Amino acid sequence: MKRTDADACVLARVADGDTAALAELYERYAEPLFAFLFRLAGDRGTAEEILQDTMLAVWRSAGTFQRRSSASTWLFGVARRQAHNRLRLAAPPAAAELYEQADALPGPEELAVGGDWLDAVLAGLPPTQREVAVLHFVVDLAHQDIAEVLRIPVGTVKSRLHLARTKLRESLNGQ
């Protein structure tokens, strides 16, 4: 059985309320989903929360999977939607706190100093380019799959990737 068919079968079992199938699906996709969400969220705690939101959404809406796309594309689409919901709703820090404590998240420069050059550069990209770059460079999705996940034309995926590559190259030259 092909991987995509097997994933669709697991999703069908999840739709029937099979908790073991949910765990099986998580074991298959936790790593690439987490890698994607970590780069979108910027910190491990938020990424874990979004990953949990994603699995909850999958548990509740697995029955809506129509096999029009691959299971992996559908999963990353769900994860992206959950990430946008969570990150859009995240309240900005109170004005007083800005002066009282430093930002707990490492900035691009800090990450670069720490040696994780790719994470630092990805963090410095605009969100629209970042999610395309993460899905391409980190998750290794094809252009067509990225287009389906983000619901944008393939041409837009390519143009955003081109911009992201340019910035990556500039960053690499500046090292």
Next chain:
Amino acid sequence: MDSEAERGAPPAERIIPAVLAASALEGGLGDVRAHAVSAPRRAWQLLVMEARLLHPGVWAASFLVMAVCAGFAAIRVAVPEVVLGLSVPLVAGTGVAGLYGPERDRAFEVVAVTPTSPRVVLLARVTLVFGYDLALALLVSGVLAVAGGSPGGVTRLVTAWLGPMALLAAVALLLSVCWRPGGAIGVALAAWCVPALAEMTDVPVPEGYRVLWQSGPWTIALAVALAGTAVALAGRVEPLRRAAATH
């Protein structure tokens, strides 16, 4: 230095229970349509699950009684119509009477907290037990008819037990829901013994009562009405035994 992402995703043992707990706390399975399966598939799944919950003795007892009756009829100890006419309604009545209530249900507490209503559960169990008894009785009737045990053929054999079977099972089910399974079985036995004895003895029985226990359209209609009432009342009315127990 490893990045945080490279330390990997959190383990399934932590995420999956949290997801299921969140789903339960926020309202069961969430969007019901997302978990919806087709009605026939859901009905089949329910029947399979309920078949696993029913006591194996229910199936074994029906099979043994029917096998013994078929044996008696086959060796011409008794007329097949009389044997099946007496035994089949009793088998169905006693089998259906024990389907409802905590006394005989090993999974009563578990079933009570499932989203499936007690009426649907009862309907599934009645379908299983009554259908099983009906299939057995049809099989025995067919075999006896083919073997030449019944001069009237399979139709006469089936009409000897079909109406009484349906009515007795419906009466037993209604009494089981509104009263108690043991009482339902006792009343079913008594109600059925009167016309049965009247057939074999000269005990006077009102003609209307005798007609009621035949395979006529009114008997079947009354059985359907009583069974429907029992299913509708399941889980809605407090059985008489519990009302008495509070005083």
